[in-house]
Amino acid sequence: MNNSHKISPQELRRRLINPKIKEKDLQEFLIIDPSSTNSFEPIIRVNPSTVNTTEMSNGGVLNGINRIAKERRQLQYRLTVNNPLFRGQKIVSEGDSWFQFPIxxxxxxxxxxxxFDISPDYAIFSLGEAGDLLSNIINEDEITQAIEVENPEVFLISGSGNDLVFDGNLANFIHPFEDGRPPENYLNNEFYRFKDMIRQLYRGLYIRLLSRFPDLKIIGHGYDYVIPDNGVSLGRPMKKKGIEDPELQKAIMRVIIDHLNESQLELVNNVEMGGRAFHVDCRGEVGDNNWFDELHPNNAGFARVSYLFTEKIKEATGRS
Known part of the structure; x- marks a missing residue:
């Protein structure tokens, strides 16, 4: 496509910030930087095949895509709840790229x-950003104000995946390869300290919100069994520890995912949660063939996971 048939960067930004344009109509103008695949914080570039990038000095990297995607959703939320036909449930969400993978x-x-439905089942005020650490999510605390203002029935949260793999962090949680060592014996003491830290972060957040908002229901989730694929987040950190067999890598990740899910289940089932905190267990739902990369399901995989959330929202609120 020659430049005369490409849109300008200015036109792309105009379309990106327009909440009335569907995301599927924006996808042809964007691509993922190959260097950031298999990361919880993907780098989004403009597509040089459809956008005239000659005016861009940053190599086509779309700065602020997290902010733009967040603003789009919040504008769409506002348009939805202000529609007199809306009869759905109001929800606030916060989290990582399982909740906000831009565009x-x-x-x-x-x-x-x-x-874009006439009367959608849910209106979700989204605070999520790809790459967010759970510790940052809780310390920055946009959540309390959003719940106070929007008065949702449900708060959804997705976090801890980036904390696990950020900057090759996974290698710090596993022992080096040893012939005959079973997968469950690869996790070291650093991992168990990490698991306890994540549990305490969630516990502190849940107790604070539940005590302040007595009618609120909280729904968190665990990740499905991710599949290492020589990516920067899973495969390569394992190789640094001498763990090169793909099946062993996969088995170790299953053990890690099981630990994190079971920890969250124990937390929400604790009496101190008062039956108002819930866990969506995604294990086995995406399967082996519905992954976009090491860390994210593809659209079909996300659809399967979202069904579990729909069922859990019904359970939590008693509404069909």
């Missing part, structure tokens, strides 16, 4: 919130 994947929140 190019239809993540969990995209699957749940259909702002």
């Amino acid at each position: 190019l994947l239809f993540d969990v929140i995209d699957q749940l919130f259909s702002p």
Whole structure:
């Protein structure tokens, strides 16, 4: 495509910030930087085949895509709840790229919130950003104000995956390869300290929100069995520890995912949660063939996960 048939960067930004343009109509203008595949914080570039990048000095990297995607969703939320025909449930969400993968994947929140329907089942005020650490999510605490203002029935949260793999962090949690060592024996003491830290972060957040908002229901989730694929987040950190067999890598990740899910299940089932905190267990739902990369389901995989959220929202609120 020659430049005369490409849109300008200015026109792309105009379309990106327009909440009335569907994300599927924006996807042809964006691509993922190959260097950031298999990362919880993907780098989004403009597509030089459809956008005239000659005016861009940053190599086509779309700065602020997290902010733009977040603003789009919040504008779509506002248009939805202000529509007199809306009879659905109000929800606030916060989290990582399973809840906010900008534009190019239809993540969990995209699957749940259909702002172009006449009267969608849910209106979701999204605070999520790809790459967010759970510790940052809780320390920055946009959550309390959003719940106070929007008065949702449900708060959804997705976190801890980036904490696990950020900057090759996974290698710090596993022992080096040893012939004959079973997968469950690869986790070291650093991992168990990490698991306890994540549990305490969630516990502190849940107790604080439940005590302040007595009618609120909280729904968190665990990740499905991710599949290492020589990526920067899983495969390569394992190789650094001498763990090169793909099946062993996969088995170790299953053990890690089991630990994190079981820890969350124990937390929400604790009496101190008062039956108002819930866990979506995604294990086995995506399967082996519905992954976009090492860390994210593809659209079909996210659709399967979002169904679990729909059922859990019904369970939590008693509404069909």
